[in-house]
Structure formats: C-alpha cells, structure tokens
Amino acid sequence: MNARETPSSATRVTMIDIARHAGVSKSTVSLVLQASPQVKAETREKVLSSIDKLGYVYNRGAANLRSARSNIVGMVINDLANPFFAELAVGIERVFHAAGYIPFIANTIENPRRQAEVLRSMSEHDIAGLIICPARGTRPADIAALSGLGFPTVLAMRRMGPGFSSVTPDNLRGARRATEHLIALGHRRIAFFGGYADMIAQNDRCGGWRAAMEAADLAIDPGWIIEGPPNRDCGASAIARVLDMDNAPTAALCFNDVVAFGVLSGLERRGLVAGKDFALVGFDDVAEARHTNPPLSTVHVDTASLGERAAHLVLRMIGGDTRPEEFVSDVDLVVRASSGGSIGRGE
Amino acid sequence: MNARETPSSATRVTMIDIARHAGVSKSTVSLVLQASPQVKAETREKVLSSIDKLGYVYNRGAANLRSARSNIVGMVINDLANPFFAELAVGIERVFHAAGYIPFIANTIENPRRQAEVLRSMSEHDIAGLIICPARGTRPADIAALSGLGFPTVLAMRRMGPGFSSVTPDNLRGARRATEHLIALGHRRIAFFGGYADMIAQNDRCGGWRAAMEAADLAIDPGWIIEGPPNRDCGASAIARVLDMDNAPTAALCFNDVVAFGVLSGLERRGLVAGKDFALVGFDDVAEARHTNPPLSTVHVDTASLGERAAHLVLRMIGGDTRPEEFVSDVDLVVRASSGGSIGRGE
DNA sequence: CGAATCTTGTGGAACGTTCCAATAATTTGC
DNA sequence: GCAAATTATTGGAACGTTCCACAAGATTCG
Numbered sequence: 001m002n003a004r005e006t007p008s009s010a011t012r013v014t015m016i017d018i019a020r021h022a023g024v025s026k027s028t029v030s031l032v033l034q035a036s037p038q039v040k041a042e043t044r045e046k047v048l049s050s051i052d053k054l055g056y057v058y059n060r061g062a063a064n065l066r067s068a069r070s071n072i073v074g075m076v077i078n079d080l081a082n083p084f085f086a087e088l089a090v091g092i093e094r095v096f097h098a099a100g101y102i103p104f105i106a107n108t109i110e111n112p113r114r115q116a117e118v119l120r121s122m123s124e125h126d127i128a129g130l131i132i133c134p135a136r137g138t139r140p141a142d143i144a145a146l147s148g149l150g151f152p153t154v155l156a157m158r159r160m161g162p163g164f165s166s167v168t169p170d171n172l173r174g175a176r177r178a179t180e181h182l183i184a185l186g187h188r189r190i191a192f193f194g195g196y197a198d199m200i201a202q203n204d205r206c207g208g209w210r211a212a213m214e215a216a217d218l219a220i221d222p223g224w225i226i227e228g229p230p231n232r233d234c235g236a237s238a239i240a241r242v243l244d245m246d247n248a249p250t251a252a253l254c255f256n257d258v259v260a261f262g263v264l265s266g267l268e269r270r271g272l273v274a275g276k277d278f279a280l281v282g283f284d285d286v287a288e289a290r291h292t293n294p295p296l297s298t299v300h301v302d303t304a305s306l307g308e309r310a311a312h313l314v315l316r317m318i319g320g321d322t323r324p325e326e327f328v329s330d331v332d333l334v335v336r337a338s339s340g341g342s343i344g345r346g347e
Numbered sequence: 348m349n350a351r352e353t354p355s356s357a358t359r360v361t362m363i364d365i366a367r368h369a370g371v372s373k374s375t376v377s378l379v380l381q382a383s384p385q386v387k388a389e390t391r392e393k394v395l396s397s398i399d400k401l402g403y404v405y406n407r408g409a410a411n412l413r414s415a416r417s418n419i420v421g422m423v424i425n426d427l428a429n430p431f432f433a434e435l436a437v438g439i440e441r442v443f444h445a446a447g448y449i450p451f452i453a454n455t456i457e458n459p460r461r462q463a464e465v466l467r468s469m470s471e472h473d474i475a476g477l478i479i480c481p482a483r484g485t486r487p488a489d490i491a492a493l494s495g496l497g498f499p500t501v502l503a504m505r506r507m508g509p510g511f512s513s514v515t516p517d518n519l520r521g522a523r524r525a526t527e528h529l530i531a532l533g534h535r536r537i538a539f540f541g542g543y544a545d546m547i548a549q550n551d552r553c554g555g556w557r558a559a560m561e562a563a564d565l566a567i568d569p570g571w572i573i574e575g576p577p578n579r580d581c582g583a584s585a586i587a588r589v590l591d592m593d594n595a596p597t598a599a600l601c602f603n604d605v606v607a608f609g610v611l612s613g614l615e616r617r618g619l620v621a622g623k624d625f626a627l628v629g630f631d632d633v634a635e636a637r638h639t640n641p642p643l644s645t646v647h648v649d650t651a652s653l654g655e656r657a658a659h660l661v662l663r664m665i666g667g668d669t670r671p672e673e674f675v676s677d678v679d680l681v682v683r684a685s686s687g688g689s690i691g692r693g694e
Numbered sequence: 695c696g697a698a699t700c701t702t703g704t705g706g707a708a709c710g711t712t713c714c715a716a717t718a719a720t721t722t723g724c
Numbered sequence: 725g726c727a728a729a730t731t732a733t734t735g736g737a738a739c740g741t742t743c744c745a746c747a748a749g750a751t752t753c754g
Binding site for chain 4: 012014015016026027030033034058059060061062063064065066067068
C-alpha cells in the first residue's frame with residue numbers, strides 16, 4: 001500500500017541510512033539536502049528517491065549544532081489576547097515563514113519574571129534573532145543584557161534610544177492629534193485612561209495628550225489621568241471613577257482600543273452613549289474598532305506592516321548588517337462616531 | 348563592574364569550560380544541570396558559581412540531540428487574527444510554559460500548502476507534540492500521516508473520529524440552541540452565514556441550524572446558506588446578498604462571531620439595525636462580542652479552557668499515555684441585543 | 695601528451711550535550 | 725579495622741549533522 005517502509009522500530013532514519021541505501025557517502029547526502037550545485041543530477045535523483053522511500057526527516061537540531069546556525073527566531077509578546085498584538089504577531093510570522101524561519105512565541109502577560117524565563121529558554125534554544133515587546137517594568141539593562149547573548153534583537157512598541165533597533169508607531173503625534181480633535185469639538189476637560197507611567201508607550205501617548213492640552217492652554221486635573229492595565233476592566237472602572245468627579249471630564253483619550261472598549265461598556269452601564277454624552281477616542285485601530293457601539297474613533301496604526309518591518313529588520317541583522325535602526329511608523333486619526341459631534345461645547 | 352567575563356571572542360562557553368573552571372568533570376556539570384540528587388551540595392555550589400561567572404548558557408539543541416527528548420511543541424493555528432484563535436493560543440501557551448515546554452507557532456491562514464510546510468519544519472525540529480487546528484481542505488490522511496512521525500497530535504476545533512485526540516466545542520448543540528432561540532422569537536426564515544461545507548466545524552454548526560429548522564418544520568431555502576471564508580467580509584457580503592432575495596430571511600446564525608461582525612457592518616451600511624430589523628446570532632463569544640453595536644448574541648465557548656485542555660492532553664500523551672481522547676466542551680447561548688425582540692413574527 | 699584545472703565525491707573530525715559502565719571516595723556493619 | 729555497601733565522580737562513546745582537506749576521474753590546453 002504505502003511505498004514507505006514503516007519504521008516500526010524506534011530508531012529513526014538518518015542520513016547514513018540514506019547514504020547506504022543510495023550507495024553514496026553521507027557527505028553527498030548532506031550536499032544534496034543543501035541543494036549544492038556540485039552534485040551530479042543523476043546522483044541527486046538517486047538520493048532524493050532514497051529519501052522518499054525511507055521516509056527520512058531532516059534533523060535540524062543536529063545540523064544547527066554542527067553549523068552554529070539556527071533558523072529559529074523568538075517572538076515575545078506581552079498580551080497576545082489583545083487583538084493589536086495578535087495582528088502584529090501575524091505580520092511578523094508571515095515574513096519569518098517566507099524567509100524560512102520558524103518562530104517561538106511566548107506571551108508574557110506583562111510579567112517580567114515570565115519574560116525572563118522565556119528569554120532564557122529561547123537563548124538555550126539558540127535563536128537566530130528576537131523580536132520583543134518588553135513587559136512593563138523591563139529595565140533597559142535587561143534588554144542590554146540580551147545583546148551579549150549573540151543574537152540581534154528588535155524592540156517592538158518600545159524605543160530604547162540609539163544603539164537598539166526598534167519599531168514603534170508615532171505614539172506622541174497620534175495622541176496629540178487625537179486630543180486636538182477632541183479640543184476642536186469643543187471639549188475642555190479631557191481625560192487620559194489606561195497604561196502605567198512606567199510604560200514607555202504610555203508615556204508617549206500620555207505625553208501627546210498633555211502637549212495638546214498645554215498648547216490649547218487647557219488646565220489638566222491630575223484626577224483625569226487614570227492609570228491601569230491596558231485592558232477592558234481598566235477602561236470600565238476608569239470611566240466610572242471619573243464621572244463621579246466634581247470636575248468630570250467630557251471626553252477621554254484611551255491608551256489603546258481595548259481600554260476604550262471597556263469605557264464603552266462602562267458608559268453603557270450608566271445609560272450613557274459615547275459620541276453623545278461623552279466623547280471617546282482609542283488608539284491602535286484594531287479590526288473590531290469599527291464594529292463597536294458606537295464605532296470607535298481611534299488612531300490608526302498600520303499594525304501588520306509594523307510587524308513585517310520588525311521581522312525584516314531582524315532578518316537584515318541576522319544577515320550581518322547589525323546597524324541598529326529606529327523605525328517610527330506614521331499614524332492617522334480615524335474619526336468615527338464615538339468622538340461625537342458637539343457636546344461639552346461652550347464650557 | 349560586571350562579574351561575568353565578557354566572551355568577546357566568538358566561541359561560546361560550554362559545559363567543558365565550566366568543568367575546567369570548577370575543577371570537575373563535564374559529567375558532573377551535566378548532573379548538576381539536571382538537578383540530580385546524587386551530586387554533593389558543595390560540588391553543586393562550585394559548579395553553579397562557575398556557571399554564573401562564565402555566563403554559561405545551556406545548549407538545549409545538543410542535549411536534545413543526544414537524549415532524543417525535546418521540549419518544543421508545535422501549535423498550528425489557521426487564523427491567528429481571529430480573536431477566537433488568539434484566545435485559544437493564549438490558553439495553550441500558558442499550560443505549555445508552565446510545564447517547561449516552548450511552542451513553535453504557525454499561522455496557516457487556511458492554506459493547506461502552508462500547513463504542510465510548517466508541519467514539515469516542525470517535524471524537522473523534532474517537536475515533542477502538536478496541537479493543530481487543521482486548515483480547510485486538510486484530508487484525514489494528512490493527519491493520519493502525522494502519527495507516523497513519532498509525536499502525539501491533538502486536533503483542535505475539528506474531530507476526526509476515534510483514534511485521534513481532539514478538543515472541540517459542542518458545535519452542533521450550540522448552533523441548534525441558537526437557532527431555537529431565533530425560532531422562539533418568531534423567526535421563520537433563518538439564514539446561515541459563513542464557513543465552507545468542507546470544514547467540519549461548519550458542517551456541525553450548519554447541521555445544528557438545520558436540525559432546529561427541521562424540528563420546527565420550517566422549510567429551508569438553499570439560498571439562505573451563504574458559504575465563504577470565516578471573516579468580516581464574508582458576513583458583510585452575505586447579508587447584502589440575502590436581503591435582496593424574494594424570500595429574504597429575517598434572521599441569521601453565523602458560523603462565528605467574526606462573520607457576525609461583518610454582518611453588523613453590512614446591516615449598518617443599509618441603515619438597518621441588528622436586533623430590530625434583523626436578528627443576528629454569532630458563535631464563539633469572543634471578548635469583543637459584548638461591545639459591538641448592538642452587543643452580539645452568540646454561543647459562548649470557553650475558549651481558554653478549551654486551549655488548556657488541548658495542551659494537557661498533549662502533555663499526557665507525551666508522558667506516555669497515548670490513548671486518544673475526544674473532548675467536547677459544553678457551550679451556552681448568550682442572549683444580547685443583536686437577536687432582538689420580536690420582529691419578523693407572524694411572517 | 696603531460697600538466698593544470700575542473701568536477702564530483704569522500705572519510706573523519708567536530709559541534710555540546712547525555713548516557714553508560716566503571717572507578718574513586720565515603721560510610722556502614724560487625 | 726576490613727569487607728561490603730553506598731555515594732560521588734568520571735572518561736569515553738554516541739546522537740545526526742556540517743565542514744574541511746583531500747582524492748579520483750574527467751576535461752582543458754599549450
């Protein structure tokens with residue numbers, strides 16, 4: 001039935017078996033598998049057919065050990081359940097796959113200890129390169145230590161200054177434009193929800209918001225800045241908290257879309273509707289943002305291409321060109337219904 | 348400054364270097380690293396300190412080669428951009444990480460050729476086990492071939508009968524209950540959107556819909572079944588197509604939430620609102636479902652625990668207990684606004 | 695036609711571990 | 725205080741590749 005010999009015994013088929021079966025040396029088999037041009041077509045056929053007959057499967061671990069070259073790359077994500085990071089991962093994976101690399105993936109859930117564990121595990125596996133979205137609390141020294149490990153590293157969604165490759169959206173500019181949009185709609189009291197001050201991305205986005213507020217001569221109530229994990233719950237509780245203030249804001253910029261989704265449910269729970277009773281803008285423009293109730297105004301990030309860019313950068317560095325590069329991708333404000341028309345005006 | 352000697356030269360630190368530095372044999376170093384109880388505490392300390400001083404990093408590839416045991420597992424997902432699969436992946440990754448395994452991840456985007464490529468790549472890396480959500484068009488023989496490769500395989504979201512381990516939600520029952528819900532609301536013409544008939548999951552979900560229709564003695568117009576890829580576009584175009592029929596349905600069950608999201612935008616584009624002008628139910632209950640406009644009625648799947656279950660199953664099989672298990676997880680109908688009140692009643 | 699060159703193929707060492715059998719060091723029992 | 729038993733440690737072979745230096749045969753060329 002099956003042309004292949006079923007290897008019922010536990011021993012695996014190796015290059016040596018192929019060599020014996022094809023009547024050549026193991027070196028020749030190796031050459032064939034590396035598609036070396038210096039083996040005669042006829043010999044190649046013989047070897048290939050033996051490989052097929054015996055059901056041989058290449059052992060990349062052994063090859064890697066001997067050649068000191070690996071086709072494994074690492075991908076450290078801090079929140080894979082956030083659609084933004086999932087989209088990013090998809091872009092990265094696509095490029096790596098096309099280039100013949102296969103990624104380890106790890107989800108740190110913003111936990112530095114977990115991050116340290118997976119980084120160690122990945123180095124033990126001798127990865128050729130790494131893309132990492134550093135968990136909150138990662139110190140620059142932690143990243144710097146990676147460079148001693150012998151593989152190129154690209155930071156995603158977090159810059160670390162010259163000397164480190166990174167790929168980020170233009171957080172500051174995006175946040176600033178989103179805030180200006182709210183101001184133009186007449187809002188004077190605008191809040192910022194989500195993220196922690198010790199996260200660089202939060203710093204930039206919050207900084208953009210602050211810059212816009214200051215440029216418009218608007219005072220900032222410290223109570224309008226609600227820190228928290230970048231998830232739905234954070235958004236829901238932030239909006240609840242802020243609406244009870246004396247000096248309640250009439251609009252908010254969120255650290256990201258997921259936080260904004262939480263705000264949406266928080267508003268709904270109080271019978272309020274975004275875009276009418278409260279103006280809301282997110283950040284990232286994940287696919288779901290256009291389907292929310294109401295559709296979410298947000299800062300569009302070209303996520304997939306950001307991921308692809310990161311992957312290409314790693315590949316370039318693996319290729320020997322190790323010059324670091326800091327790539328900042330352009331962003332766009334996408335106005336949908338959640339930032340609304342004209343409430344809060346005239347105040 | 349740094350206690351570690353910076354290995355400026357290209358040669359990596361190996362167990363032999365540690366052995367030399369600690370004044371023991373490489374075997375002893377190996378024993379220490381395997382936490383063998385048969386090495387004296389004092390020796391262990393010596394070795395550990397040398398490891399720390401020289402900045403040694405364990406080479407799992409070499410270990411794996413010699414011991415024929417791997418701590419890599421494979422995870423083949425067909426659409427990581429779908430939040431459902433992302434949630435699934437998170438659950439799986441969590442369990443594997445805790446058990447000391449590290450996953451390769453690959454996104455097949457429903458492409459069998461890509462799937463074949465990644466499976467080959469994973470076998471070449473000698474994975475210890477595999478969880479796969481088979482791409483559309485995967486034949487049972489393709490999966491059966493995997494079992495000859497020497498690692499346990501668990502199917503996720505697709506059964507393949509006894510002999511194969513799998514983990515799936517109760518698709519048939521979920522779809523049936525969702526449809527009964529729509530029927531109870533008075534709908535008589537109910538459509539089914541998304542997926543292809545050659546996908547098992549679609550078969551089951553569509554089958555559940557059909558069963559409920561038949562049980563209620565409702566005729567099915569073949570035009571109500573719109574096949575397509577399980578993504579937003581499919582939902583958007585399906586609703587557009589169906590609303591122009593003579594015999595237009597007043598409600599629809601979608602293959603999954605993402606398709607339902609597309610229907611939501613399709614409806615909006617025509618100025619219709621789900622739950623009022625058309626009743627809509629999704630499947631999966633991804634996190635975003637409660638934030639859509641209007642919130643989506645859907646069949647709740649306990650995704651994370653489904654993923655965890657799959658991972659535990661693989662681990663059990665790696666552990667030597669290779670009895671296959673078909674796990675079917677319970678589902679629940681979650682009624683939100685999109686399935687609405689009472690339109691379409693009375694025909 | 696002999697040397698040089700090119701083409702094709704080869705055997706053995708090496709990669710960094712684990713495993714095994716054997717030895718060395720220590721403790722126990724009487 | 726000596727054999728036996730136990731505990732700690734060790735050297736070398738092995739895992740499945742790639743790499744290197746070399747060799748045998750074919751071809752070119754003046």
